[in-house]
Amino acid sequence: MAGWLAKPPFWFWIVAVLAVFWEGAGCFAYVTQVTMSDADMAKLPAAQQEIWRMMPAWATSAYAVAVWVGLLGAISLLLRKAWARPLFIASLIAVLVQFGWTFLYSPILRTVGAAQAIPFPAAIILIALFLVWFAGHALRRGWLN
Numbered sequence: 001m002a003g004w005l006a007k008p009p010f011w012f013w014i015v016a017v018l019a020v021f022w023e024g025a026g027c028f029a030y031v032t033q034v035t036m037s038d039a040d041m042a043k044l045p046a047a048q049q050e051i052w053r054m055m056p057a058w059a060t061s062a063y064a065v066a067v068w069v070g071l072l073g074a075i076s077l078l079l080r081k082a083w084a085r086p087l088f089i090a091s092l093i094a095v096l097v098q099f100g101w102t103f104l105y106s107p108i109l110r111t112v113g114a115a116q117a118i119p120f121p122a123a124i125i126l127i128a129l130f131l132v133w134f135a136g137h138a139l140r141r142g143w144l145n
Contacts, residue, residue: 005080006142019074019131026067026124034060047111051102059101066094070128077135082144085135092128099125 033052041049073087099121102108108117138144 004142005145008080008138008141008143012138012143013078015134016074016077019077019134020071022127023067023071023074027071030063030067033063047108050111051106051108054106056101059098062094062097062101066091066098066128069094070131073131073135077138077144080138080144082139084144085132085139088128088132088135092125092132095125095128 036052041052044052069087070091073084073091076084076087102121103117135144
């Protein structure tokens, strides 16, 4: 029957709500970073200041796409829309572009060290991969249209 959707399990809603909170936190972090005053910037460790100041516009744009498109993907899950998956894919690509710059072109590994620099970005990438998978799973189960 056209337009018919299978009822998602309760845990689908938990994941969707958590995704909205996660993506919302990313949007908050983005806005905080791009609106930071010079006084606030001066409070950061020198290595972090250096990296944030040298970040090119295209990397900052990738950051914006990653978080805002990811938030749209999470909201799409709540609305049970199939476009959640392509939105999460676009967000994942933007995350990879952003962290590609961070790890390939910035001095982060030299100034901060791998043990400090890698865990959180790795978690972000894993969550982005999970959300792409989850949206695909929901689509295959008929929970999204």
